[in-house]
Amino acid sequence: MNLKGFCRLWARRGWRSLLLLIFALGALFVVASGVRRALHGSSEFTAFRRIVQVSLVQNSNHYEQIEHLQAYPPFFAIFWTPFGLFPVGLVPASDSPSEGVTPGQGIQLGLSAAVLLVLMVAMTVWSVRWVMAACHRDEEDARQCAPALLWALTGGLMLNGVIRCETDMFIVAMVTGAMYLMLARDRQWEGGALLGLAAAVKLTPGLFGLYLVCRRKWRALGGMLVAGAVCTILLPTLVWGVGGSFQRHRSWLTKVLIPYAREGPESFIGRPYRSLNQSPKAALVRTLTRYNAGKEDRPRYFNVADLPMSTVRKIALAFKLPVLGLLILAWALPAPACRKELEALLFALVPLGMLLLSDVSTGSHLSMVVVPFGALIAFCFAHAGEKIGTRVSWGVLMSFLLVNLIAVSRFKEMSVATPGLLVLFGVTAYLAFRQRGQERLEAPLPSG
Numbered sequence: 284m285n286l287k288g289f290c291r292l293w294a295r296r297g298w299r300s301l302l303l304l305i306f307a308l309g310a311l312f313v314v315a316s317g318v319r320r321a322l323h324g325s326s327e328f329t330a331f332r333r334i335v336q337v338s339l340v341q342n343s344n345h346y347e348q349i350e351h352l353q354a355y356p357p358f359f360a361i362f363w364t365p366f367g368l369f370p371v372g373l374v375p376a377s378d379s380p381s382e383g384v385t386p387g388q389g390i391q392l393g394l395s396a397a398v399l400l401v402l403m404v405a406m407t408v409w410s411v412r413w414v415m416a417a418c419h420r421d422e423e424d425a426r427q428c429a430p431a432l433l434w435a436l437t438g439g440l441m442l443n444g445v446i447r448c449e450t451d452m453f454i455v456a457m458v459t460g461a462m463y464l465m466l467a468r469d470r471q472w473e474g475g476a477l478l479g480l481a482a483a484v485k486l487t488p489g490l491f492g493l494y495l496v497c498r499r500k501w502r503a504l505g506g507m508l509v510a511g512a513v514c515t516i517l518l519p520t521l522v523w524g525v526g527g528s529f530q531r532h533r534s535w536l537t538k539v540l541i542p543y544a545r546e547g548p549e550s551f552i553g554r555p556y557r558s559l560n561q562s563p564k565a566a567l568v569r570t571l572t573r574y575n576a577g578k579e580d581r582p583r584y585f586n587v588a589d590l591p592m593s594t595v596r597k598i599a600l601a602f603k604l605p606v607l608g609l610l611i612l613a614w615a616l617p618a619p620a621c622r623k624e625l626e627a628l629l630f631a632l633v634p635l636g637m638l639l640l641s642d643v644s645t646g647s648h649l650s651m652v653v654v655p656f657g658a659l660i661a662f663c664f665a666h667a668g669e670k671i672g673t674r675v676s677w678g679v680l681m682s683f684l685l686v687n688l689i690a691v692s693r694f695k696e697m698s699v700a701t702p703g704l705l706v707l708f709g710v711t712a713y714l715a716f717r718q719r720g721q722e723r724l725e726a727p728l729p730s731g
Contacts, residue, residue, distance in 0.1 A: 293428035302431060309442060314400045317446045321396035328396050328448040334360050335367030336374045346534035354539055357531040358483045358514045361522055366399045403445040406456040407438060413463035414657030418627040433660055436683050437653040444647030450485060451647045457481035458488065459654060462630055465503060466623060475503030479510030487637045494633045497614035547596060548642050555643060558696040561689060562644035564599040566698035571595050585697055603640050610636045613715050622722065624665060628715040631658035635708045646689055649700060655711050662714060678710040
């Protein structure tokens with residue numbers, strides 16, 4: 284199997300036009316359907332704009348006012364302002380923002396949702412181009428068709444988050460933009476700053492801080508820390524004042540971080556391990572306890588045991604520790620000269636670590652696999668015709684099939700994304716150690 288065969292299709296004008304037409308139709312459907320869902324309250328659009336209205340317009344502590352939306356750091360309210368501010372003062376009592384609004388307010392809501400969705404669809408294209416530019420060698424065929432191949436593999440996962448107006452596409456764009464700046468342009472500080480912004484919006488990208496420390500990328504780490512300080516200290520203080528910023532951060536600490544450390548996401552999220560959650564811990568909960576993976580009126584179980592939740596937490600921790608140890612080992616081991624191919628693989632391990640170490644990895648979170656898929660596709664292009672390239676291609680295909688099977692409800696309840704992520708993690712880690720060993724063998728012997 285050779286993924287370069289896709290390029291032969293891409294080189295033909297008819298096939299290329301067909302693929303572009305499919306993308307255009309898919310994008311149009313996502314934007315139109317996303318706006319409709321936003322105006323009917325069946326996406327996150329209303330919930331996120333409520334955070335902005337309560338925290339910024341009403342100047343209230345949204346952690347006290349909105350019980351079911353507590354996980355995001357305080358900076359999220361500032362970050363989401365462009366899409367949640369207009370019309371100012373409109374905070375619907377129900378999840379349907381179209382109830383009790385004037386025609387003018389309805390137009391503003393629709394335009395806000397449309398701008399958000401168009402921007403996020405564009406991010407799917409930018410992200411695949413940034414990843415491939417960061418990973419690829421200067422091969423003409425790779426530059427032309429590899430981004431299209433990567434979008435074909437991951438576009439469905441990304442658009443799944445877009446249509447629901449989730450935040451994840453912004454995180455993906457920041458991470459892939461940082462990858463491009465750091466690997467393709469050698470702009471370490473700017474790339475690190477993007478990672479700091481992503482971690483300020485959503486906590487899981489903070490794993491990049493550990494990656495930067497282990498890789499000794501001090502300029503990038505400096506950029507990440509500065510951006511993090513601006514987003515978590517300076518901007519909240521300017522917007523809410525010292526007291527208001529302190530109050531929100533204290534609420535986030537007591538209502539989210541401390542309960543999460545003690546009990547996990549079940550301490551502040553209702554039914555956190557439902558089928559939408561494809562994290563390894565969710566798979567363990569649905570398999571080893573009598574947790575209801577379906578809706579309340581239609582219970583569905585895929586359990587083989589009925590263990591206490593405390594026991595499952597220990598099993599999940601026993602899974603996470605080796606994953607974290609393997610990540611640190613891969614990042615920290617020195618190499619004579621870390622080439623672009625190896626650095627891309629090491630960078631790609633971070634999003635996989637975010638998905639495997641977090642207790643909540645929903646379908647929209649899985650859009651982060653665009654980074655490891657991109658690194659592996661680049662490897663396959665660089666090693667086309669070699670046995671290792673063929674084996675990696677099969678690993679990519681297997682992971683793609685497993686992860687995308689979550690589109691089917693029954694497979695989603697069986698947590699098929701978890702083995703897909705483990706396959707992707709195993710292939711990426713294996714190649715990282717393999718490439719490191721080859722670089723050591725090829726390194727020149729010390730003179731004299």
